[in-house]
Amino acid sequence: MKDARRFILSQKGGIEIAPLQAYTSALIFSPTNSLIKQSFGQEYPAWVELKPKVEADWNACLQTLEGHGGWVNLVAFSSDGQRVASGSTDNTVKIWDATSGDCLKTLEGHGGSVNSVAFSSDGQQVASGSSDNTVKIWDATSGDCLKTLEGHGGWVTSVAFSSDGQRVASGSTDNTVKIWDATSGDCLKTLEGHGGSVNSVAFSSDGQQVASGSSDNTVKIWDATSGDCLKTLEGHGGWVTSVAFSSDGQRVASGSTDNTVKIWDATSGDCLKTLEGHGGSVNSVAFSSDGQQVASGSSDNTVKIWDATSGDCLKTLEGYGGWVNLVAFSSDGQRVASGLWDTTVKIWDATSGDCLKTLEGHGSSVTSVAVSSDGQRVASGSTDNTVKIWDATSGDCLKTLEGHGSSVASVAVSSDGQRVASGSWDNTVKIWDATSGDCLKTLEGHGSSVASVAFSSDGQRVVSGSWDNTVKIWDATSGDCLKTLEGHGNWVTSVAFSSDGQRVASGSDDNTVKIWDATSGDCLKTLEGHGSSVTSVAVSSDGQRVASGSDDNTVKIWDATSGDCLKTLLIANTMHNLLFDLENNSWLVTDRGGLDLGTSSPSFLTTTQSALPNEYSHYGYGISTDGKWITKDNTNLVWLPLEYRPTKLRVAGTTIAMGCASGCLWMIRLAQDIGSG
Template sequence: MAYTTSYDGSNSGFQVGQNLGHITNQFLQSEASNQACLRDLRTTDPHHDKDRIQNTNGGLLKDSYCWVLDNEGFQQWRDNQSNCLLWIRGDPGKGKTMLLCGIIDELTRTFGDTANVSFFFCQATDVRINNATAVLRGLIYSLVEKQLSLLSHLQRQYDKAGKALFEDINAWNALSRIFTDILKDPALQSTYLIIDALDECTSGLPSLLDLITRIPSAYPQIKWIVSSRNWPDIEERLDTTQTAPISLELNEASISEAVCKFIEHKVHYLAKVKKYSDETRDTICRHLLSNSQGTFLWVALVCQDLDRTSRRHALKKLEAFPPGLDALYNRMIDQVRNSEDAEPCKRILAAMSIVYRPIAFDELASLVELPDDLSGDSEALLEIIAICGSFLTVREDTIIFVHQSAKEFLFRETQNEVFTGGIEAEHHKIFSRSLLAMFKTLRRDIFQLKFPGFPIEKVIPPSPNPLTAAKYACVYWVDHLHHSGCHEKDDLTVGDRKRIGDFLEKKYLHWLEALSILGSVSQGIAAMLKLDDLLQGKSEPPALLYRVQDASRFIRYHRLAIESSPLQVYSSPLIFSPMLSLTRRCYQKERPDWVLNEPLVDKDWSPCLQTLEGHSGSVNSIAWSQDRSRLASGSKDNTVRIWDPATGQCVSTLEGHSGSVNSIAWSQDESRLASASDDKTVRIWDPATGQCASTLEGHSHWVNSIAWSQDGSRLASASFTNAVRIWDPATGQCASTLEGYSHLVNSIAWSQDRIRLASASFDNTVRIWDPATGQCVSTLEGHSDWVNFIAWSQDGSRLASASSDNTVRIWDPATGQCVSTLEGHSHWVNSIAWSQDRSRLASASGDNTVRIWDPATGQCVSTLVGHSRGVKSIAWSQDGIRLASGSVDNTVRIWDPANRQYASTLEGHSSWVNLIAWSQDGIRLASASFDNTVRIWDPATGQCALTLEGHSESVNFIAWSQDGIRLASASFDNTVRIWDPATGQCASTLEGHSESVNFIAWSQDGIRLVTGSTDNTVRIWDPVTGQCALTLEGHSDRVNSIAWSQDESRLASASDDKTVRIWDPATGQCASTLEGHSHRVNSIAWSQDGIRLASTSDDRTVRIWDPATGQCASTLEGHSNLVNSIAWSQDGIRLASASDDNTVRIWDPATGQCETTLHISSSAFLQFDKVNFNHLHSSIGTFDIGFTGIVTSTPRCSTFPQHGYGLNEDRSWITYNGVNLLWLPSDYRPTHSSLFTMSATNLAIGCSSGVVIFLALTEQSPIPGLWSMS
């Protein structure tokens, strides 16, 4: 289905140049998504690789492979269902690859469209196709390209993770699970899977071999062919009853005959092209037959050399070719040695031997030091490579080794000659050349994208590509430094220190932009971490180390912004990085000129190293792998995610649960990961493949907690059925059940020695069990509320418990005595974790913080602040260097717990902000918080001007008087306070409500103030004296909203009792009760003329009333969820309503018809502009509903463009006219729409940290060429 992108906060489109009133940007949504997935999956096209290989070898000769079709082993594999795996093995140069090319052609010809033939060619010299993950990517790509319906197995995970699904450190896990799912698909045709050169799979080969041997037994419709050298490790894993082996050495006669046919073919070609005489032809043929030793590669290399030799010198040249590959390579290196261009040849051979992927022709000159007359002369370079012709060849502008054996020969036999200074020295040369290439090539906006938020998925490289010369250097420069031997030395050289320092000072942001374009930000993060590691412990001055560490924090903190938009690196990171960040300070001149102020941010990096985003629900549980290479998280969104904690990438998503995942746990050997869910099951996963190994069923209610025994032989689970079950994970059987609780069990934990099992319950106790007998050994009592979590210290001498009574208790399990009580949290404590050495205990709380305690003294050592909602789970890494936390804010944070020196320098609330409001003149802003205070801010300086203290409970509503002279605040302490915002003094306290005050409304003249309360009443006050003038009683449930009519002769109130009441504020009498809603009424609004009143309700409707008669004039239906806010246009001809169905509807109140629907996130605020009636202000910005251009929308996009500055739907971007402009890091992102507000071009954001930040933005378009809608 075709859609047209609209101009909303999702950065769906933009226009350069004149706006002619017709804006379209059509695309086929599903097709575009499919193409993006295929494009990112593709690391190479195996069909192109096959063509390249055949062309490199002079074409595929049928006579050279047809023998295998009659081979007994091949026929046994083809015809016997039990033989699913054919293994072709032989020494280098025996023709294995061309043999497989022939088999592929035969299978394709035989089966046509009735079967899938999927294949992959490994190549050790190319990092893109020399690993197990690349093999799976290639096989899946071939299968999906043939049967597009199979793409559905990738699409859901790809939509969540993007390109990272295929590239991260544990991409193998996700891809192997996807691959297995594809093979399970009943729509999959008979399939032949072919992998060439397993010995050239240099990374992940054991996992690949396990997959190959495991699949045939499970999927008999799948048949494999693999080839490799005669390696014992491969033979050991492939030696199964299902394998049909073909040894080329044992088929010498067939191979010899095939080589003969190959020689005849090659010599016939040479004779024809070179016009050999019959005698010359026959002589060449005889020589090749007697010296080839049954090796195709030897024949191909000799014929390649003869092809470059004149006819009259052919026989003389022929005599110089010795038999055997190594002898031939020795002769070829002699040829290089004796060449006039010996030096550049050796440099090229050395570089090609150590690079991590084949080099594009255009990259060569930037990586290898060549004479000036060569570096810019492509024809001369081709001649040089031709001299190296028995080692190198050029295909599709890429330089590759003719065969892996050629590269191995160079390493084995020519180290002193080709690698004159040693291999480490060659790595150092490429490192130095890489830095030089990046200095010469990289610059700001290298692709001329212009727009700060230009989405990476829309980037199209220009031609010629200005990045070409530096592509390799951008990704691998640190790897070459690492392998240059510097990690073994006390210091870097002075030159290296200067080069790296200059790069970080002058080119770092340009490099990050390039990494974004190349899709290599994760590799960039890994490079900076590796560089940091290299500099650790060096005796040199620490200045460079500090700069590298700052640059590492910079890229990790802003990873999502840089990955999504290349040019965002010059905007958001330079505004929201700490003030003292070395990188920020170095590049201040690059910051955007459309941000007119410097919003106040922290001075230093916080202890939070990374924020991992991806879950769509609360993160309930987290767990580190033993080696700290992986971090798992379980979420309310029913999934488990496995992360690379170094780069912050989600490497796999485990799906299968149908309810919230409440607890996860790794087995001690990391071979299994268990998860417990609201769906009443426990699942055991293979984290290597992402497959669910088994599902443990038996609980009759949701499962809250799981724990492995130390030896992995038992798994315990706790459920809301008041029971603990102990499972045998090998069989999936329940071994025993521990009963005795009268309340629900929240948490369980094994002691390290497996002798004891502890459980925590809603009955406020902790119980210790003997799992062998099922008997309760002791009960620990002391908490005054639910016990949510328990944890044993490593040595088993202490047991800690976390409770809803806001405390942590440490127990001596031997005596059952409470050793200490840790107090400090202001909300439930949800989770606790001991460091491995028992020196620290961490606790996570609903107060949004993590606290680290010294368990010996009971003192809080540090408090980690950053989550915007309650923290549900924490876990120490095994080495105690990192602490991870999961939160109700849907994120995982990774902390450096050793950073105790950090203290936020920002002044603000001590708890999160729940409401902000501008004064009428836009000069001041007020904020209300759960810390019981109101703060007045000066937007010009960003500083808190005054703190208004007096409330004894959290402040839930604030309202300025029209003249801005007074500010009213309502609190859960049942009072309203009137403040003088100039002095911060409380002018009066309005007392009288018996429950919390929910709403405040000033009269226009400021003489009266009306309040609505949970005590079901409305009160009218004299704000000067603080006296209650009238109490309006009649509602039978809480009052949610109140509104004065324009002439203030009437007052309306909305209540949970499903009614609206109209009051006479002069007498306090109820003039009428408007009944009709079937659920609570949330908001009300008078039309400007006072003739109509609109109300919204949880019943999903809007009603328009005649307040004079109390009759419902019309009911507006269409919303699919509760309606929470409403607004009339000034002329009364439009009515806007916002709903939790994430839409705003514009109605014609005269007809009751919905004119249009804006698909935006729920808006707590709606207001039509008083001057331009076509402008509708919402919580995420202003929409021009009078726009006359044609803007058709996707199901998730608004039908009208945003006007000016605003927010996108998930509140992660500040936008301009709907185009993404400035990415907001999670620390500076409004947690809900009521915490973002604008006054002209001043933006205010209430942060979870308690701080309010201000952005002063230019009135002109911040993006040159972007259409304006003024």
Template sequence: MATTISYGEKNSGLQAGVVHGNVTIVQSETLNQECLRDLYATNPVDDKERIKNDKGGLLKDSYRWILDNKEFKQWQDSERNRLLWIRGDPGKGKTMLLCGVIEELTGLYGDNSSISFFFCQATDSRINSATSVLRGLIYLLVEKHPSLLHYVRARYDSAGKTLFEDVNAWNVLSTIFRDILNDPILQMTYLESSANLQIKWVVSSRNWPEITERFDIAAQLAPVSLELNEVSVSEAVNRFIQHKSHGLAKSKRYSDKTRDAVQRYLSANSQGTFLWVALVCQNLEKIRTHVLKKLKLFPSGLDALYGRMIDQVRELEDVELCKEILVIMLSVFRPITLHELTSLIQLPDDDDDDYVPLEVIIAICGSFLTLREGTVMFVYQSAKEYLLKEAFGVIFHGGIETEHNVIFSRSLDVIYKILQRDITNIKFSGRHTKYFRVPSPNLLAPVEYACLYWVDHLYACKYNATCRLSLKNREALDTFLQRKYLNWLEALSILGSLSDGIRAMKKLEGLIQEEIESVSLLEQVRDATRFIQYHRTGIENSPLQVYCSPLVFSLSKSLTRRAFQKERLYWVLKYPIVEKDWSACLQTLEGHSNEVTSIAWSRDGSRLASGSWDNTVRIWDPATGQTISTLKGHSSWVASIAWSRDGSRLASGSYDKIVRIWDPATGQTMSTLEGHSSWVTSIAWSRDGSRLASGSDDKIVQIWDPATGQISSTLEGHIRIWDPATGQTMSTLEGHSYWVRSIAWSRDGSRLASGSNDKTVRIWDPATSQTICTLIGHSKTVTSIAWSPDGSRLASGSWDNTVRIWDPATGQTISTLKGHSSWVTSITWSQDGSQLVSGSDDKTVRIWDPATGQISSTLEGHSNEVTLIAWSRDRSRLASGSNDKTIRIWDPATAPISSTLQGYSNRVTSIAWLQDGSRLASCSDDKTVRIWDTSTGQTISTLEGHSNEVTSIAWSRDGSRLASGSYDKTVRIWDPATAPISSTLEGHSNRLTSIAWSRDGSRLASGSDDHTVRIWDPATGQILSTLHTDLTSFLRSDTACFNRVYTSVGIFDANSVPLVTPMSDNFTQLERGGYGLSDDRSWITFKGLNLLWLPSEYRPASTGCFAIHATTIAIACSSKRVFFLELSTSSSIPSL
């Protein structure tokens, strides 16, 4: 007997069972390969070979001297010298020296050593950052020892490729690197300190003061200065000169006399610099005649040689084009591809007599530039530095700001020319980025740089007169915002750079704000920024949603929505009524899979943390809405979080009774504080960060020393104020009539606010223990409170789904912020008081502008959550049920309420219209079914018999029978005229969620939480077939044909389902069709595929709040609104 465990692509989780016989375990390498592929930025082994080839090969005689060097030998043999630092000026041969050292060590130790290395290059964006170094070092170690990959996988499996690319990549990779060095394979070594003599470090650098300062304090250092080893370096350079001159003599057929003269000149003028020799020899390769005469034109010294190279450029026939290329390469923010350069430069047409291919021009500039794997970059960093410092006037005629303005203008030009709707042929609006590949040729290749950096170039030239004039004239930006903005957002989504787009728009907004004459442009940019922030999640995951959801759900007065009316979808026949103006909600942060319980700003406002019932803490970039990192470790709900004042630590308290202190930069747990006997509900740092207080359901406050993890003191005890030094109660505040849920000190400590289950907020004077004022306005429990930094405002969140802002001096409500679709769990102010953040049970975090934010609804009238909706057959009326215990009947054409049905003592769970609309049936948590006269609003009859809550009801077409489903797992069929039960259908193993009659009344379908739909013969009570499907709380047969069954997840064809016996276990997986709702309720689907993304406030409160009549969809939101959407009747999948 053995336990089998298997994973499958179609399975939602782990499967376990018992089998007899042998067990074969097959481990897939797919995830390991994906992880290694995403870790890969470059293979340092390939870089080393490229460097050697670029420099003409590795000459052993040019580096042998280092092997006999005193400091090198100390580093190699001594226990005290662990770090070898090779330093020298540009061109002294540091890179090739390291290539030689690597090859010598590899040959000496072979497989008995793990040599990992990395070559940085400032002109190559792939390999010019600290993060790139770590990725390269880890990559080589993992390739050598594949078992080490599990250290990377531990973080990669939850984060994916962004682990190696986001703002925390350096810190996270540093932690992974330390863990790898601590592995037994590498003999228990550490990055900073290690007793293991097998781990040695070699670093090379320039003689820059900032680098020297850091190495001067390093322990176990063996420094090698190339300048102090001038004799050895000069001898190595001479051997290099001998090698190069013999090579030239062979390839250019020099005489012995010419060869010797070249060698003497190079030796006399090289000044011990390899790079000078290499550059001169590179130029000699192009000279065919009068070699010695032209050789003397190359001056001694690197700077002088660069000056000569500039003179050569000025002598070229294509000098202006070559200079233009150099100027662009000096101005761009990263190396650019040949495709990108083509779009930023003005080239003659292909058929022009003056046309020269761009590759040829770059080759002419070859002493400065090189083309490597399609990317243009500077050959040497020192050449770029020389051009910026010494040749600035020669290269930049109008200054670098003028060039930035040129690149800005050309970037917008290429965006306008190239970008178009569905540029990569995705076709379907809901297709996720992970399910398609950019086709070849890549139409985005020429425009990628322009898309990412056009605003940066505009910002870099903001003091340029021409640039300022273009801002005032507005034409270029107007054209972009009104014609190409959606195309740009689509491109950014495909490039995985939508967050960069948000940053760019905010940067543009700040820039235009300085231009007083551009008020209308500022309004347009602000609207475009809100547009991208509001719809970020939908667009980021599915690029073509930019032409769908934002144009359906953006506010009606949105300038961006109005500008793109021509893009409206042909398959949306009737658009919902939406708000007129942007609400106070600046951004909605989505990512948690359960209720958000707590939120906290970092002191500088650059980060926002949130805790959730999904057991995680997330750290967000509030500017873009992007998740920076997800902190995992708690085994139960996270109830409270708090930043230390300096932002270097984040504490979280959980229902697992533990407080964790995290390093927010790496996402690692710094310490775990255990001592509470029940869940931790609240935590707070002392101002200096030396103490951490935690409150628990065990009625105890613990004060911890976060450095040691030890408890400093325990406070036991209405609201109590404690002296943390002594642990004594200073005062007790009494007054609330129910539980106190939240407390908050004003910044100056002169006032204390408390929120309670009695629906009030109280402000106290802690010195006298007296209530200063009581704030009344919430209709439910107050869950969270927070003072503004200046103490002039107090915010409170409640179970009534709202946030209220109060004037604590008067006790009056300043504003009420509405938008959450479930209760508010936590609130916090930004440091400057300009923003307020709220977390909610609707799984979202919202950022508000507390100074504004009126919000209107489509259909308003219920005083509590709308839980269900149902159309009359002729679609002239819509009924809605609510937790306010009423049913309201609406005229959807005009929005007013035609009647309100009252009488329930509990919430309404389901409603159903009779075919002619004269009667309405409803059921409730009170276990009854009611039949109403819709013209008078009076109850006709009350049907009793279920032993638990009634969840769903349905009329037969002729109105002679009414079926009801219940939590008691049964379906009951009633005679509505006489009220008795005609039959009870039993067979489901879990509660009923939905029921529907066939058109002729010969069959009845029921859906249940047991993941089945059962089809019954209502005359006999027998099960005709059992269908296996997802949970569905909406079930209706087509009025024209029972073969189609409407559910909340789509339309199913029952014709394809074979009949089975009532006891059969043969379940059939149905194929979805028509319009439906995704499992997470965030998408309207078509044939099971995502079609239209729903912003959080437009999502149904539950699957029961989603109703379809033919192609018209009605959704009731938790915000007490109902909206309608009419879609195309086409049977094919709607596309763009």
């Protein structure tokens, strides 16, 4: 039954939309050892020719709650553990059923980001603090706003209820803590003394004390009635981001930008333990109800669970695709809820905590993916400063290429598949042997980050575009810079060679595409017409046309000789990858599927048309506009669980390679005719 429950909850989003996804997405992405997956193996879609690598067993994440339109800043459990509240940069509070994952209420009314939420002990009310400088108290059942508390002179960063629900404490960027009457809305006390923004507040369980953490690197403990400062706790080497009392009020935990958690004696002010192990700022801390454990969420993308007495790290919960902003224990200590900057809330099993990985992957977000021309190899670049080379058939990671001093922004594979080029925020281009993994050359000369790289078709040259506003052409063997192409008025975001190597196309944040003579370095044409940054460029194999994608949500097709705009295609979102089909120059491969440029569809615009039509249809395999589905011919086919949704991808025929925010890269190959399976 436990396996069946996990099977359903993990795929809940897709099954609710399309119940038959239980036989496709759920079977594809469930762990190898899932009993349900094994029992229904005969139902596995026959049209999946290459299965993505998945984990061996269920990880500790029980459920992912989706729905916010912005970063999740804070989460809180109700005292009975049945509900979770979350606040977001989309200015809303959401209340969720912690068992089913359903969103019960969306509370709207704040005029700015919701930075903090808290349940009253009886679960009847929710308090929220916002960047609109107010605190709101809501009825947790009806969703009605009961009170708006005004008085802070800056953003409200944190809120907390007293255990009897009669008072609310709030911390603010105005450096103060305020204590409010939760019924009347009156401000009872203003606590002054911090020398920086108050980032977190907490009541002791008896309501007699308030703890506050500040950007002045200190924790203060206050008398909640008189407003007197009882203790100032010093020792952190950075801002204090979060504070929490143990249930008996004897200890305070604090998290800091110095990457540590400290546990303090609330009476004496002594530091009892310093918990070290996070690789980034600690953004949130919470005690379990019995005071035996502390949970911490960090910018290193993990949650850690610690023994509050010994200071030992008991569990590290991994698999996040972004910073963990907030953590909270359920009242029974069995679950941990965490809020992420990727707009989701995750609920974890705090007891098992195990995450058994079979996936090799990057240590952080995948920024670029490239496929070799024969489709046998995939290269990926990441913010973990590495390049990985993968076998496109097995999905195995063949090599990890290390050497860049900063994030890898772009990767390219030579036409013979023997070499990989990578551009980095360390201002260099590296050329690697794809078999041995050796770095053959480091190309230096750019004055800023290298955003895009491409090989010429014969592999003899590499072109790179940089945030220094230039394009450089390099000899791929000697590493010499052959030409520096100047003329763009802003960052160069994308570069491509023509198939004969005679010309280079470049796209820029200056909203233009330029076509250059690759030998002389002369600018042959400047193509103007996009209303925003150009994000991708491609040259047809016959060299007659150039395609460009832009943040203005269009793709433009240009005559490479005259510079005329032949067609404008309305696309629902920005295209970061464009590639002309090598055998058919009327077929443009994109992230979302193929575009047939030879059709007479009214979704094409001539340069004389002033209004955009409905979005143009895509053919073949791709990804939906919202990134939640693999599509075929514009029809949703396979729902993607959150952890498998791509930040970067490449479509090569029926194979799709996807890099994710968590650092994993996975591949799937589907039959040309899914009806055959």
